[in-house]
Amino acid sequence: xxxPVCFHCQEPLTRGSTLQVMVAGAEQSVCxxxxxxxxxxxxxxxxxxxxxxRSDGAGPGRGSAADYAVFDRPAVLRYYAGDAVDGxxxxxxxxxxxxxxxxxxxxxxxLGAEAGVLRVKVQPLTARVxxxxxxxxxxxxxxxxxxxxxxxxxxxxxxxxxxxxxxxERRESLKRLVVAGVGMMQAMMYGxxxxxxxxxxxxxxxxxxxxWVSMAxxxxxxxxxxxxxxxxxxxxxxxxxxxMDTPVALALALAFAASIYESWRGGxxxxxxxxxxxxxFLLLGRFAEQSVRxxxxxxxxxxxxxxxxxxxxxxxxxxxxxxxxxxxxxxxxRVAAGCTVPVDGELLDAFAEVDEAILTGExxxxxxxCGDGLLAGxxxxxxxxxxxxxxxxxxxxxxxxxxxxxxAHADKPESLLMAERVARFFIGRVxxxxxxxxxxxxxxxxxxxxxxxxxxxVVSCPCALSLALPTALAAASxxxxxxxxxxxxxxxxxxxxxxRQVLFDKTGTLTDGRIRITRTTLAHGVDExxxxxxxxxxxxxxxxxxxxxxAGAPLPGEVSERxxxxxxxxxxxxxxxxxRLGRADYALGPGQPRLDGDVLLxxxxxxxxxxxxxxxxxxxxxxxxxxxxGIGCHTRLLSGDAAARVAAVAQRLGIAQxxxxxxxxxxxxxxxxxxxxxxxxxxxxxxxxDAPVLGRAxxxxxxxxxxxxxxxxxxxxxxxxRLSAIPxxxxxxxxxxxxxxxxxxxxxxxxxxxxxxxxxxxxxPWLAAIGxxxxxxxxxxxxxxxxxxxxxxxVSAESPxxxxxxxxx
Amino acid sequence: xxxLLVLIPLSLLLVIAAVYAFFWAVDNDQFEDxxxxxLDILADDETPMPTRxxxxxR
Numbered sequence: 044x045x046x047p048v049c050f051h052c053q054e055p056l057t058r059g060s061t062l063q064v065m066v067a068g069a070e071q072s073v074c075x076x077x078x079x080x081x082x083x084x085x086x087x088x089x090x091x092x093x094x095x096x097r098s099d100g101a102g103p104g105r106g107s108a109a110d111y112a113v114f115d116r117p118a119v120l121r122y123y124a125g126d127a128v129d130g131x132x133x134x135x136x137x138x139x140x141x142x143x144x145x146x147x148x149x150x151x152x153x154l155g156a157e158a159g160v161l162r163v164k165v166q167p168l169t170a171r172v173x174x175x176x177x178x179x180x181x182x183x184x185x186x187x188x189x190x191x192x193x194x195x196x197x198x199x200x201x202x203x204x205x206x207x208x209x210x211x212e213r214r215e216s217l218k219r220l221v222v223a224g225v226g227m228m229q230a231m232m233y234g235x236x237x238x239x240x241x242x243x244x245x246x247x248x249x250x251x252x253x254x255w256v257s258m259a260x261x262x263x264x265x266x267x268x269x270x271x272x273x274x275x276x277x278x279x280x281x282x283x284x285x286x287m288d289t290p291v292a293l294a295l296a297l298a299f300a301a302s303i304y305e306s307w308r309g310g311x312x313x314x315x316x317x318x319x320x321x322x323x324f325l326l327l328g329r330f331a332e333q334s335v336r337x338x339x340x341x342x343x344x345x346x347x348x349x350x351x352x353x354x355x356x357x358x359x360x361x362x363x364x365x366x367x368x369x370x371x372x373x374x375x376x377r378v379a380a381g382c383t384v385p386v387d388g389e390l391l392d393a394f395a396e397v398d399e400a401i402l403t404g405e406x407x408x409x410x411x412x413c414g415d416g417l418l419a420g421x422x423x424x425x426x427x428x429x430x431x432x433x434x435x436x437x438x439x440x441x442x443x444x445x446x447x448x449x450x451a452h453a454d455k456p457e458s459l460l461m462a463e464r465v466a467r468f469f470i471g472r473v474x475x476x477x478x479x480x481x482x483x484x485x486x487x488x489x490x491x492x493x494x495x496x497x498x499x500x501v502v503s504c505p506c507a508l509s510l511a512l513p514t515a516l517a518a519a520s521x522x523x524x525x526x527x528x529x530x531x532x533x534x535x536x537x538x539x540x541x542x543r544q545v546l547f548d549k550t551g552t553l554t555d556g557r558i559r560i561t562r563t564t565l566a567h568g569v570d571e572x573x574x575x576x577x578x579x580x581x582x583x584x585x586x587x588x589x590x591x592x593x594a595g596a597p598l599p600g601e602v603s604e605r606x607x608x609x610x611x612x613x614x615x616x617x618x619x620x621x622x623r624l625g626r627a628d629y630a631l632g633p634g635q636p637r638l639d640g641d642v643l644l645x646x647x648x649x650x651x652x653x654x655x656x657x658x659x660x661x662x663x664x665x666x667x668x669x670x671x672x673g674i675g676c677h678t679r680l681l682s683g684d685a686a687a688r689v690a691a692v693a694q695r696l697g698i699a700q701x702x703x704x705x706x707x708x709x710x711x712x713x714x715x716x717x718x719x720x721x722x723x724x725x726x727x728x729x730x731x732x733d734a735p736v737l738g739r740a741x742x743x744x745x746x747x748x749x750x751x752x753x754x755x756x757x758x759x760x761x762x763x764x765r766l767s768a769i770p771x772x773x774x775x776x777x778x779x780x781x782x783x784x785x786x787x788x789x790x791x792x793x794x795x796x797x798x799x800x801x802x803x804x805x806x807x808p809w810l811a812a813i814g815x816x817x818x819x820x821x822x823x824x825x826x827x828x829x830x831x832x833x834x835x836x837x838v839s840a841e842s843p844x845x846x847x848x849x850x851x852x
Numbered sequence: 853x854x855x856l857l858v859l860i861p862l863s864l865l866l867v868i869a870a871v872y873a874f875f876w877a878v879d880n881d882q883f884e885d886x887x888x889x890x891l892d893i894l895a896d897d898e899t900p901m902p903t904r905x906x907x908x909x910r
Contacts, residue, residue, distance in 0.1 A: 147885065218875055221874050
């Protein structure tokens with residue numbers, strides 16, 4: 044039993060949380076009011092089975108219909124849902140927070156129970172839900188808020204940007220896999236007959252008949268199922284780069300051609316069965332790897348939907364609200380203060396202040412003058428602005444950044460993995476050796492030259508080597524997925540195994556971003572309740588994280604002249620008295636005595652209360668860090684916050700080294716210094732400002748609830764934001780690399796024995812074929828061990844009263 | 853052994869039929885969701901499922 048977790052979202056509970064909910068006659072703890080509402084609603088609908096069926100926690104519940112009012116605007120409906128036919132509309136929404144199978148079950152039943160909903164279909168693969176509903180009976184915003192309450196944040200999915208590619212890729216791989224599998228079984232069957240015939244004696248006509256039939260079933264396996272290897276080899280050839288596909292394609296083509304030649308001349312041995320098996324195993328490994336990668340891409344697909352769905356277009360007759368995607372270059376639009384610029388464009392006002400943090404990581408607002416370029420995704424800080432549209436939708440810089448991230452993930456990573464280097468080195472040597480052996484035999488005994496050369500090629504077939512890596516990586520990816528770690532860039536796994544330095548961002552990573560009051564010091568006869576109420580009133584509309592520490596019932600009095608000074612504090616007039624809450628130098632009047640605490644509350648310049656604040660550390664942070672230290676990793680804390688708060692967190696978690704007041708650029712400096720002195724480092728972060736550091740680290744991990752930009756730059760994504768997944772993942776990856784090394788050593792040892800024997804003509808072709816198949820099977824079996832005894836139990840169903848988990852399917 | 857000349861081509865025909873059936877299934881969304889249907893059977897559905905109604909409209 045781990046720390047107590049929320050019954051609904053399975054996030055660790057913060058200390059002192061007292062929210063309870065009655066479930067089936069028992070009290071269960073939940074982390075927040077949103078989750079409580081979700082539990083109550085799910086049980087009220089008779090859908091309590093969800094908690095029994097799921098294998099991972101839900102996203103925290105939040106949201107109300109008002110948050111999604113924009114979904115009901117005619118412009119949005121027209122664009123995203125098309126025109127109503129007989130009052131029925133159809134729309135596809137992208138969902139954030141789809142974690143496990145039970146999600147599909149819950150969503151389909153929960154939304155299906157709403158009046159006016161005609162059809163709900165969830166596509167778990169692409170995290171989309173398609174809805175058909177009667178406009179007159181239920182509004183889309185009601186349905187969207189239902190989803191949000193359950194913990195699935197709905198986004199409008201651009202109908203022109205679909206995840207068709209992933210779907211197509213998956214379908215193609217499935218078909219190839221099955222063709223290879225069925226072909227393999229058939230070829231094996233004929234192979235058994237041929238082997239039996241070889242020992243028991245078989246009429247050559249019958250034998251040849253079996254061989255031609257074997258060829259007939261092997262041909263589609265080689266040319267249809269094995270087509271990715273040939274096209275991959277062609278790509279590598281055009282790029283003049285010897286990769287993994289070249290040796291595979293060569294081996295397939297040569298062995299297949301040789302088998303046909305042998306069948307035709309009635310030679311000793313054919314290899315159709317071994318070939319089909321080889322293709323099948325390779326495809327199986329690739330399919331597993333691809334499935335994991337697709338899941339990662341789907342979760343990143345939401346990135347481009349960070350833009351507002353609506354815009355205000357300035358027309359001759361006034362301003363009109365339109366869907367962002369209806370905008371065309373040349374249109375003029377207005378962006379309200381605090382809102383996100385939906386398109387790339389050119390500023391029409393004389394002056395504007397925008398925040399481009401999502402694009403550059405620079406948190407300070409940037410001044411723009413008339414005619415300057417504005418980028419989609421930046422935020423108008425202080426005042427509304429007008430701009431002329433230059434580029435929309437997919438043409439914006441933000442979208443192209445997102446696409447870049449996409450294609451970087453889709454393409455094979457630039458850096459070659461250890462096994463690939465080994466295989467590349469190996470295949471070149473074998474090819475040369477085969478030619479030499481063939482020449483030598485032509486000289487001594489020309490009648491056996493072809494047979495021996497073929498035996499060398501077949502026995503040394505790089506199958507074992509080329510399977511060594513993908514099978515182990517696929518097994519590792521699956522194991523990591525069970526831990527709640529999504530692998531975005533598989534090549535990072537090898538580096539992760541070497542990592543001995545782990546760097547953490549503080550806010551949102553080690554802490555959950557919440558701040559709490561640890562101590563209150565009072566003066567001038569104010570009691571604590573009143574001090575907190577005044578503070579709550581002052582912070583009512585503030586957006587800084589500190590404001591949430593003071594969330595409480597505000598004073599009933601009249602409030603005016605509310606001001607917020609970034610990084611300093613807030614002030615307001617309450618019932619005619621001027622109150623300030625903030626840093627001492629801001630809140631205190633000149634010459635006034637100060638009080639203990641990080642934040643002071645002052646009345647007309649006199650301090651009446653001081654609050655000591657503390658970051659709320661994630662409940663599994665301490666144990667995760669202890670585990671990291673246990674497996675020989677050094678940890679370091681990098682934060683943009685003030686030294687005192689960073690030091691407090693570092694001390695509580697046992698982190699020896701920390702740096703405070705770090706801007707993104709300074710964080711990169713620290714990172715590079717660490718990487719140059721003590722090898723590759725893992726950077727864990729969550730915020731937009733962490734994105735540049737994440738991009739620069741040898742391996743990077745982003746929290747699942749972090750900013751999209753951070754996730755786009757990360758190699759790994761921690762779903763559920765569980766920190767203890769990091770040490771678990773590192774252990775699994777280290778074991779994976781050990782397995783890969785074993786595989787390679789095995790393949791080497793086998794080849795060291797088999798190749799000389801074959802070159803000397805001691806290996807009859809049938810033995811070569813068995814050797815080739817057996818060496819591959821050993822490798823696949825060794826990799827699969829990672830799955831069998833490797834993965835720890837899933838994090839599911841740890842709630843005390845939950846029925847036994849059904850486990851991963 | 854001549855029977856092989858009939859049986860083996862016959863088995864090949866069956867294989868082709870099986871692969872064709874599988875391709876059809878993949879193209880018709882049968883493999884889009886491999887996990888939910890397995891769970892469906894475990895859920896106690898005491899309330900009639902409203903989603904079913906709508907299946908007729910399709």
